[in-house]
Amino acid sequence: MPAIAFTAKNLSDTARHTTQCAIIPLASDGKLPGLGKLLDKTSTGLVKEAIKLGDFSGKEGQHQLLTLAGNPQRILLVGYGKPGSIDRKAIRSLCNTIYTALKPLNLKEATLHLNTVKLKAADRQWCLGFLARHITTANYRYQRTLSKPKKAAKLARLIVNVGNDIPVASANRALKTGKLVGEGVNSARELANLPGNICTPTYLASEARKLSRRSSKLSVSILDEKKMRELGMGALLSVSAGSQQEARLIVMNFKGGKAKDAPYVLVGKGITFDSGGISLKPGAKMDEMKFDMGGAASVFGTMQAVSELDLPINVIGIVAAAENMPSGTATKPGDVVTSMAGKTIEVLNTDAEGRLVLCDALTYARRFKPATVIDIATLTGACVVALGSHASALFTRDDALAQALLDAGEESHDRNWRMPLWDDYQRQINSNFADIANIGGPGGGSITAACFLSRFTEGLSWAHLDIAGSAWDSTPKGATGRPVAMLTQYLIDKTTAR
Ligand code: BES
Ligand code: MN
Ligand code: ZN
Numbered sequence: 001m002p003a004i005a006f007t008a009k010n011l012s013d014t015a016r017h018t019t020q021c022a023i024i025p026l027a028s029d030g031k032l033p034g035l036g037k038l039l040d041k042t043s044t045g046l047v048k049e050a051i052k053l054g055d056f057s058g059k060e061g062q063h064q065l066l067t068l069a070g071n072p073q074r075i076l077l078v079g080y081g082k083p084g085s086i087d088r089k090a091i092r093s094l095c096n097t098i099y100t101a102l103k104p105l106n107l108k109e110a111t112l113h114l115n116t117v118k119l120k121a122a123d124r125q126w127c128l129g130f131l132a133r134h135i136t137t138a139n140y141r142y143q144r145t146l147s148k149p150k151k152a153a154k155l156a157r158l159i160v161n162v163g164n165d166i167p168v169a170s171a172n173r174a175l176k177t178g179k180l181v182g183e184g185v186n187s188a189r190e191l192a193n194l195p196g197n198i199c200t201p202t203y204l205a206s207e208a209r210k211l212s213r214r215s216s217k218l219s220v221s222i223l224d225e226k227k228m229r230e231l232g233m234g235a236l237l238s239v240s241a242g243s244q245q246e247a248r249l250i251v252m253n254f255k256g257g258k259a260k261d262a263p264y265v266l267v268g269k270g271i272t273f274d275s276g277g278i279s280l281k282p283g284a285k286m287d288e289m290k291f292d293m294g295g296a297a298s299v300f301g302t303m304q305a306v307s308e309l310d311l312p313i314n315v316i317g318i319v320a321a322a323e324n325m326p327s328g329t330a331t332k333p334g335d336v337v338t339s340m341a342g343k344t345i346e347v348l349n350t351d352a353e354g355r356l357v358l359c360d361a362l363t364y365a366r367r368f369k370p371a372t373v374i375d376i377a378t379l380t381g382a383c384v385v386a387l388g389s390h391a392s393a394l395f396t397r398d399d400a401l402a403q404a405l406l407d408a409g410e411e412s413h414d415r416n417w418r419m420p421l422w423d424d425y426q427r428q429i430n431s432n433f434a435d436i437a438n439i440g441g442p443g444g445g446s447i448t449a450a451c452f453l454s455r456f457t458e459g460l461s462w463a464h465l466d467i468a469g470s471a472w473d474s475t476p477k478g479a480t481g482r483p484v485a486m487l488t489q490y491l492i493d494k495t496t497a498r
Helices: 041-052 088-102 121-138 168-193 201-212 225-231 234-240 286-309 354-368 381-387 399-412 423-429 445-454 484-495
Strands: 005-009 022-027 063-067 074-081 109-113 157-161 218-223 248-255 264-274 314-324 335-338 344-347 372-377 392-396 416-418 462-466 472-474 477-479
Touching: 005 121, 005 168, 022 088, 041 063, 041 074, 063 088, 074 088, 088 121, 121 157, 121 168, 168 286, 168 477, 168 484, 201 218, 201 248, 201 264, 201 286, 201 314, 218 225, 225 234, 225 354, 234 314, 234 335, 234 354, 248 286, 248 354, 264 286, 264 354, 264 484, 286 314, 286 372, 286 472, 286 477, 286 484, 314 354, 344 354, 354 372, 354 445, 372 484, 381 392, 381 445, 392 399, 392 445, 399 416, 399 462, 399 484, 423 445, 445 462
Parallel strands: 005 157, 022 074, 022 109, 109 157, 264 314, 264 372, 372 462, 392 416
Antiparallel strands: 063 074, 218 248, 248 314, 335 344, 392 462, 472 477
16 A cells, blocks of 8 residues: 655645545535635636535535536535534544545645635644554455455545644645554554464564664564573463464563653563363454454554654664464463562463463563553453444552553543453452462442452553454454554654643
């Protein structure tokens, strides 16, 4: 997929800008805001006619193409509904309408006259960032294992006329940020969409090396099973024990800040296929367990965005990659394993494997003396029951970290919902035969999973994100790249005093 380039311009005083398509956002009040300066008399007349005939009302989601012989070659009317100052919800809808309308058109370039839309001062940068991110992600197509490519928009450049409302330089910065975040989201989607026979733990390790070659500030180290055994990562290794695929612990270290700055650490669950192991899953939708490395994919996508944005902070991405399979060498229900932290774990259900790989990765994270540690995992089916697909579940004891992640979720519209992590739930994971059991019984499954992780993160500023519901869609099937946008926003917020 060729990337779409975004360029902001101030075209408010010229009708002589040549374009294949002038995109004009309109409200549902039938008014034409200052088109005189953008379009000539004939074109303005055509727009008026389309409204008069009732072909276009400016209703939210509506779009209408007018073909001309001159310049512009086309006028694309896009509706955003309620007149007056536009809110963020309407902006998101407008961006969606613009992409939907542009996608089938045979054009290389288009000019969006955004200056005709009344934006609140606080939303101007945001709107441009969202526009570039949305169009970048909307134009992603999974191609890798298809013999015939899927159609994407032919568009190569979108010019955004911002008028005098916002300086062109800062508008271009916002567009660039949005595009880079969108590309991070797309990279996460691509990795998560890859089938389990391609995307193995060793494949993920090679992808990390590939990513590190894009920036001199990004270095990668890979721990193989031998190294993990030396470190005592018995919990992580118990998950890959039944698989022909060796586990990998992947560490991506981005040094954008000062050497003494404590890093922000992201830890991703990277189960490249989760069959359930000896506690085998039922057959229905089992293919979707290739997405069980969605947390890892989001760490990759965020590391890519952070390094492309060249953020002035230190960020470390850790991916615990393993395949969960049944075999004669697999871990069995009732087996007791010893984690790197020294705590013993009774594996009552081999399908509760995410917490087993994460606990050792979280223990490993301590050596970096992190400012914060955030793990991201498609951890529990119970999370999908609780929240569905719209929110990622957020667990943390740290109220400041919770607020920062909730804020980043709102800002990026990649939202989290805070769940309890009360001590009352802890006794559900007590075991008679080990320090901890890996399952907590029928009630509050996503909470007891978080409780399990909390036993390995004492003294850290730590948050857990259960993305079981948000990481992929089932119809049509595909990875969402969440929560790359939220995580990147969280890290961007660390670079600006807010
Ligand atoms: N990867 C799954 C969680 C999952 C299931 C995510 C369905 C999205 C959709 C995880 O490894 C798992 O199997 N969890 C078990 C835990 C249980 C055995 C305590 C679950 O949720 O059923
Ligand atoms: Mn499982
Ligand atoms: Zn899993």
